[in-house]
Amino acid sequence: MTLVLPLKPAETSPETLANHWPVLLRNRSSGPIQAPWWCDRNAGDEPLRLLQACPRYAPTNLICLPRTAERLGLGEIWIKDETQRLGIGSFKGLGGAYAVLKLAMKHVERRMGRTILPAELFEPRVRSMLTELTFSCASDGNHGRSVSAGARLIGARAVVYLHGGVSDERAAHISRLGAAIVRVAGDYHDSVEAAADAASQDGWIAVPDTVGPGEDDTACTLVVQGYAILIDEIVSATTEQSKPFTHVLVQAGVGGLAASVFGHGWARGLFGPDTHLWIVEPELSACLYESARAERPIRLPPGPATNMAMLECQSPSLLVWPIIDALATGFLTVTDEQASDAVRLLNAGISGDAPLRVGESGAAGLAGLVKAADDRRDQLGLDQSAKVLLFATEGPTDLSVWSGSR
The missing domain is CATH 3.40.50.1100 (Rossmann fold)
Structure with missing residues (x-):
């Protein structure tokens, strides 16, 4: 099925985002969600069957960051480390x-x-x-x-x-x-x-x-559909954990990963009814944030480059926008400096947390979490009861400008 939706120009340019509080909160759709086949309960079965034929296929790690959680005043932080995926270094x-x-x-x-x-x-x-x-x-x-x-x-x-x-x-x-x-x-x-x-x-x-x-x-x-494997691996890794994730932050370009995480995660029962599902984007390239504000998919005009280059997209994928629109409860934007700070935090590790060599795009989820915890902790439920899921979506791709080397 091809989804045909109007794609209208943005009414605001990327530069105006700085004038908005960088967290947009919404209510999740109250009606039943008709999930497309590519994120239903069994969506990951066929991709796994084929990718297991690849010599370098192996599940990636779901890592606990207790010291980072303590520093941010949260109960638990878990991060799915995609920096070693299939030798490509990305989800x-x-x-x-x-x-x-x-x-x-x-x-x-x-x-x-x-x-x-x-x-x-x-x-x-x-x-x-x-x-x-x-x-x-x-x-x-x-x-x-x-x-x-x-x-x-x-x-x-x-x-x-x-x-x-x-x-x-x-x-x-x-x-x-x-x-x-x-x-x-x-x-x-x-x-x-x-x-x-x-x-x-x-x-x-x-x-x-x-x-x-x-x-x-x-x-x-x-x-x-291939991204569904990632959620299936998280489900397997958390089988023994009784408490569901309270907050899930997924960085986004056109929105494919976020739609798979939200849609397939719901289908697999990974989230509770009150789980916050948030999109994180670069402040300079936030097409999903602006689409949510406009209540329709929009296309941003060209703007300045961001160091989160893998997320630098001007419009949502119309394939995945309906799922994001139905399930996302928040949209956050982060600055290049905040992404760089998150890279350095992950690269160094905190008081014994596992160090992770992550690119700026891969660290955007943590940057969004830090920003949200600093700005509106109580309003967003970011306290000692919070159990947060993040995604280290990629390793560094441009070592000459990577924040972890500076």
Whole structure:
């Protein structure tokens, strides 16, 4: 199903966000939520089946940060460490790679006239069919790495479109996986449009991680479905814990991870009825925050760059916006300085907490938590009874400018 919603220009520019209190609170939808199939209870089963065929697949760690919780006056803080995911160093490894494998299987099944098993993707006869495939996507860095890794695994080709703001270091991470790089003038959404146009013209398989008005969402749903594995791993890791999470903070660009966490988390019973589900975004690129304020998906005008580059997106993915709109109870924005402070806090560890080497985008959730605890602790229920879930979504991608080295 393709969701077609109006995408209207923002009525305020990113620079005006500083004039708003950086936490927008809302009531969760009171009616029943009709969850799409890509975040239902069993959404993670098929992605896990395919990704277990990858040599580097292993569950990532859910880490307790008791000293950080004590410092912030909270009961518990848990953080899902995605910095080691599939050798890619980001949760994105779950989405793009799975979509490539699933789409490759469908291609082979059409050719052979029967279903195949994941292991058959690596058999010589099947691999000869896959060498004729080219997968393409746009990326700020990590999605391109995931798509490229998936294509390389099965012997297919990958072409990744990068806008001018993507650093040479991030481009090099993708190139090392064998992908061809195409540079595009403009911002992230310009690269998304260029990738889609090229795929349509050349007969490639597009693997986008965002959907605009009227666009085919087939591949994007697979990308977001892959993120369900992350929630399944958290459910397994917390089986013996009786107290549910009271606050869940997920950093967001176009919103794919947040929608999967919120939707699949609800389907798996990970959250209680009063759990706060919050989106955290860069102050300079907060398309979900502004969409929530406008009560419709909007597109921000181009603005200044943020050090949370993996979250620098101008509009929500229309595939996932309905879930975020229905389930999110808060939207927070953080500054570049606050993200840098969170990087240094995680990198150093606090009085025995495990140090985590996390990029600025990966530390945004903690930055949002610190900001919320400092500004409106009582109003937001951030006290000794709070049990908070965060996500270290990625390691550092640009070491030359990484806050942890300064």
